[in-house]
Amino acid sequence: MGGKSMARIKPDESIIGLEGPVYDVDLERGRIRQFAKSIYAFHPAYHEESKPVVPPTFLMMAGYFYGYILARAPRDSAFGSIDEDFTTCADGGQEFVFHGPLPRAGDPLVASTHMHDFKEKQGRRGGRLRIYVTCTQFHTPGGRHVADWFEWNVKTSHSPVQSLDEARIRDRPYFMKGDPRDQFNAVGFQDWDALREGEGPGSIVMPPLTVTDIVAYQYASGEDGPTHHDDGSARACGYPGIYSMGMLHGGALATYAVNWLGPENIRRFKCRFVEMQFPGDVLAYRGWVVRKYEQDNNRMVDIELDFQRDGTLLGNAWATFTL
Known part of the structure; x- marks a missing residue:
């Protein structure tokens, strides 16, 4: 980058459509089983099959282990240039859409993320909210569209604190x-x-x-x-x-x-x-x-x-x- 920093982008509707880099995803059997156990899933389809199917929310791990999420986007990428501290965003929800049979252990996938939507609104506890919706698309190396993962990243003006008894x-x-x-x-x-x-x-x-x-x-x-x-x-x-x-x-x-x-x-x-x-x-x-x-x-x-x-x-x- 020659020591130059990318210009910061103001968070508004102009960021819709920004794209991050492409990365490979390894659907490893052990990770599938471990993830299933962590969400209390003990179905034989996850634990006894030689090529287990992925649990419905499993593909979110791709952004943490193999690629990136909005809070950890490469600094020299389009997402890294948005003028926002995404490390303190709350999780407003997620969606997973499968365009046919679910992928299984060993299936090679290629993923990339783009900014699907952006909006501002008044929240109940966190003050003014900025909501960033990302979409990560998963394809086979041959180009078949396998799945989409949508994530609602909610930036609050202050922590939406809830009380908790010291006991x-x-x-x-x-x-x-x-x-x-x-x-x-x-x-x-x-x-x-x-x-x-x-x-x-x-x-x-x-x-x-x-x-x-x-x-x-x-x-x-x-x-x-x-x-x-x-x-x-x-x-x-x-x-x-x-x-x-x-x-x-x-x-x-x-x-x-x-x-x-x-x-x-x-x-x-x-x-x-x-x-x-x-x-x-x-x-x-x-x-x-x-x-x-x-x-x-x-x-x-x-x-x-x-x-x-x-x-x-x-x-x-x-x-x-x-x-």
Whole structure:
């Protein structure tokens, strides 16, 4: 670069369409299994197949392990020139769209990210918000479009702080080796004829969330932000203590969904988050059928899911399956 720095770009609608560099993605079997375990997914399709299919939210790890995310874009790239500190952005939600059968371990992919959308709005807790929506497209080396990953990066004018009783921090539950995290196994597969609109498998309540659950997901996904495992870092950033990544629970909702309707059958999964989650939270996950229909000679099912803490909604998800 000859010592010259790139001109800074003002964050406005003119950044829509900016593109980052292309990178290769290695779908390695061990990473798939580790990621599945971190979102409480123990389906044989992930753990017993020689070429396991990827979990619905797995491709997000590509940006951490093989390429880049907005907060870690190459400095000499178009994203690196945007005049914004993306390291403090909140995760507003993510979406994964598959244009056919899901990729499997060993399938070579090529990825690139572009700025899909940008908008500003007034938030409920974080003041004025700037919302950056990126889209990472995944193709085979031959050019077939395999999947899209959309990420909503939300920049707040101040930390959207929520109160947390000091006793919640002092008396956090902890994880012991051997503690079960297989509660989603209770969700069994249902075929087309068994599905009824407005109905689902019922609520699954997980044990209290622990720091180990959070760190296991960080390790598997590559999302290593210190505010998720270091109290000092969390408090320095204006939070009451360690808090969870929303995508841990987005992934858990996806586990609920694929146990119910089949890991190979999902074609779309979208999630968003409305409240923070903390160690000690007892979270309940549920889902229900929204619509059954036929499209292009395929049987399709749309479902909705959510997760709650003591009746308070923390996040939603929507998914489409082909049966």
